[in-house]
Amino acid sequence: MLHPTQVTTLERYILDQERIHPEATGELTNLLYDVALAAKLIAAQIRRAGLVNILGTAGATNVQGEEQQKLDVWANETMKNALNRTGRICAMASEEDEELIPVPDDVVPGKYVVLFDPLDGSSNIDVNAAVGTIFSIYKRLSSDGHGTLADLLQPGHQQVAAGYVIYGSSVMMVYSAGHGVHGFTLDPTIGEFLLSNPMMQMPRTAHYYSVNESNFQRWSKGVQAAVRGFKGEDPERMRPKNSRYIGSLVADFHRNLIKGGIFLYPADTKNPRGKLRLLYECAPMAFLAEAAGGAATDGRNRILDLVPGALHERVPLVVGCARGVDYVRTTLEAVEGMA
Ligand code: FDP
Numbered sequence: 001m002l003h004p005t006q007v008t009t010l011e012r013y014i015l016d017q018e019r020i021h022p023e024a025t026g027e028l029t030n031l032l033y034d035v036a037l038a039a040k041l042i043a044a045q046i047r048r049a050g051l052v053n054i055l056g057t058a059g060a061t062n063v064q065g066e067e068q069q070k071l072d073v074w075a076n077e078t079m080k081n082a083l084n085r086t087g088r089i090c091a092m093a094s095e096e097d098e099e100l101i102p103v104p105d106d107v108v109p110g111k112y113v114v115l116f117d118p119l120d121g122s123s124n125i126d127v128n129a130a131v132g133t134i135f136s137i138y139k140r141l142s143s144d145g146h147g148t149l150a151d152l153l154q155p156g157h158q159q160v161a162a163g164y165v166i167y168g169s170s171v172m173m174v175y176s177a178g179h180g181v182h183g184f185t186l187d188p189t190i191g192e193f194l195l196s197n198p199m200m201q202m203p204r205t206a207h208y209y210s211v212n213e214s215n216f217q218r219w220s221k222g223v224q225a226a227v228r229g230f231k232g233e234d235p236e237r238m239r240p241k242n243s244r245y246i247g248s249l250v251a252d253f254h255r256n257l258i259k260g261g262i263f264l265y266p267a268d269t270k271n272p273r274g275k276l277r278l279l280y281e282c283a284p285m286a287f288l289a290e291a292a293g294g295a296a297t298d299g300r301n302r303i304l305d306l307v308p309g310a311l312h313e314r315v316p317l318v319v320g321c322a323r324g325v326d327y328v329r330t331t332l333e334a335v336e337g338m339a
Contacts, residue, residue: 010193038082039165075118091147095280117280121248130168132250136284137161156283156304176291202294203260206321210252211264218268222332262320274316295325
């Protein structure tokens with residue numbers, strides 16, 4: 001047991017990591033700390049959701065045509081306000097905003113851009129299931145002034161850091177700056193994220209698969225074959241797995257990271273490009289998966305190599321334990337041939 005004065009806070013841990021990597025200037029530390037502050041505010045609001053009667057739809061729909069809930073709006077504003085006046089970023093993009101979000105004119109733009117999904121899995125809020133915030137950080141490509149769309153439309157392998165906050169039975173922030181994946185649990189009594197899961201590794205063997213199987217009839221033959229394999233119909237190539245689907249990407253991913261599993265949101269006839277967004281969901285989760293020894297593909301290509309053409313582009317996603325992800329890719333190739 002550690003004495004309370006020996007615990008490692010998020011700030012202390014990131015600072016120590018930066019000391020190991022001499023190229024670091026400390027700005028990324030502060031940026032991650034800005035995200036952590038927003039996460040604490042969002043966590044506090046989520047905890048109060050049932051009490052203050054703020055559940056329900058705000059009446060508006062977001063750019064994807066989905067119904068927005070009040071907490072989505074609130075979380076989005078909280079993220080923007082935590083980041084926009086810090087001088088550390090030159091632009092932002094949010095799953096809830098159609099266009100690039102510029103920093104205010106009176107703020108000197110910084111060298112990073114941040115993209116985020118402020119409240120992912122929001123259809124779970126009404127039922128008290130886990131939701132999350134996903135973030136993704138890149139260095140700007142333009143040299144100065146306000147950030148541009150090109151600064152935001154970078155392939156995932158260029159991310160300098162990515163992570164998520166899961167608002168579950170406890171609140172955890174999981175991030176990677178490329179050197180391992182680290183998890184911190186919020187101690188609500190002192191309001192600090194404390195290191196709880198250093199150097200998280202995706203288990204080599206997947207015991208679970210997570211997919212919305214109600215879409216089965218809408219999938220391609222290859223996806224159907226891969227999921228049948230997970231159920232035990234391809235015993236020579238794949239051991240049968242247990243199934244768990246929460247319907248909240250952060251919660252499903254987090255479960256698979258800890259227990260060993262594969263998450264899929266494939267293309268289907270209703271969502272021919274898949275449902276999840278490349279920049280706000282797939283690229284940051286792929287960055288984390290690879291940093292933890294896992295993998296992520298759209299079925300054919302490595303997610304981190306995809307070059308986004310637009311802010312809200314969607315792609316199919318298969319992410320989790322490397323062998324399971326590769327099984328899906330090779331099964332698609334065998335059934336459907338090369339693209
Ligand atoms: P939600 O619609 O509740 O916001 O991209 C959003 C997302 O949740 C993911 O978090 C989740 O993995 C997925 O959609 C669930 O989609 P289905 O309901 O179609 O399974």
